[in-house]
Amino acid sequence: MTEVIIVDSPARAGTLVADEIVALVQRRADAVLGLATGSTPLPVYEALRPHAALLRDVRGFALDEYVGLAAGHPESYRSVIEREVIAPLGLDPDRVRVPGDDGGPIETAGERYEADLVAAGGVDLQLLGIGATGHIGFNEPGSSFASRTRVKTLTEQTRRDNARFFDSVDDVPLHCITQGLGTILDARHLVLLAFGAAKAEALAAAVEGPVTSSLPGSAIQLHGHVTVIVDEAAAARLQFAEYYRHAWAHKPSWQGL
Numbered sequence: 035m036t037e038v039i040i041v042d043s044p045a046r047a048g049t050l051v052a053d054e055i056v057a058l059v060q061r062r063a064d065a066v067l068g069l070a071t072g073s074t075p076l077p078v079y080e081a082l083r084p085h086a087a088l089l090r091d092v093r094g095f096a097l098d099e100y101v102g103l104a105a106g107h108p109e110s111y112r113s114v115i116e117r118e119v120i121a122p123l124g125l126d127p128d129r130v131r132v133p134g135d136d137g138g139p140i141e142t143a144g145e146r147y148e149a150d151l152v153a154a155g156g157v158d159l160q161l162l163g164i165g166a167t168g169h170i171g172f173n174e175p176g177s178s179f180a181s182r183t184r185v186k187t188l189t190e191q192t193r194r195d196n197a198r199f200f201d202s203v204d205d206v207p208l209h210c211i212t213q214g215l216g217t218i219l220d221a222r223h224l225v226l227l228a229f230g231a232a233k234a235e236a237l238a239a240a241v242e243g244p245v246t247s248s249l250p251g252s253a254i255q256l257h258g259h260v261t262v263i264v265d266e267a268a269a270a271r272l273q274f275a276e277y278y279r280h281a282w283a284h285k286p287s288w289q290g291l
């Protein structure tokens with residue numbers, strides 16, 4: 035089922051998810067984390083900092099990457115993951131992969147990434163944000179639910195949304211390489227976070243709307259273990275918010291997320 039938890043702040047969401055990751059790593063030191071970039075997952079990485087000593091053997095796979103940025107560009111997701119996740123949490127850089135970061139040809143980077151995911155035993159917990167277009171990873175509207183890691187063209191909306199990380203929208207790459215929806219659905223636990231009013235519409239559509247490739251985030255409804263954690267502003271368009279609050283308030287303590 036999709037569990038929806040409405041919290042009063044992104045920091046609270048970060049703590050909830052960090053506690054879940056800590057519990058996972060205590061069960062298995064080399065657990066595989068599905069890493070996301072953008073602003074949304076930052077409170078999770080922040081809340082994990084006090085637990086860095088536990089995370090030494092953790093493995094990580096990022097959701098997506100731009101195509102066309104120079105290696106080492108500060109806004110490449112490899113650089114972002116190194117800055118925001120690997121360095122502050124003390125992860126081993128060799129145990130963290132980002133699509134296309136192996137130096138091989140981009141044409142077959144998706145297949146190599148999929149093979150590496152399989153070799154690692156798959157993702158235990160996948161962090162997800164959602165874009166205003168309803169994308170998860172960089173799977174823009176129209177993405178097949180069966181899609182695997184591949185090169186895609188970004189929508190102009192996503193390029194505008196991400197222009198804040200660049201000098202201008204013209205500097206935002208046209209292309210990306212992203213785990214597919216089928217890849218994401220193979221993770222054992224999906225944790226989707228959304229904060230702020232700008233996400234309310236896409237979030238409600240993903241959680242409660244029809245399952246459709248026109249709204250790629252709705253693919254989460256096909257997964258058996260999904261936790262959606264949102265602040266009040268992002269929850270504003272949810273039809274069943276009252277029930278979600280009720281269920282969370284009465285959740286059996288043994289269940290975990």
Ligand code: PGA
Pocket residue numbers: 071072073074075163164165166169170171
């Ligand atoms: P954001 O992006 O976390 O920066 O809002 C989320 C996304 O586009 O998937």
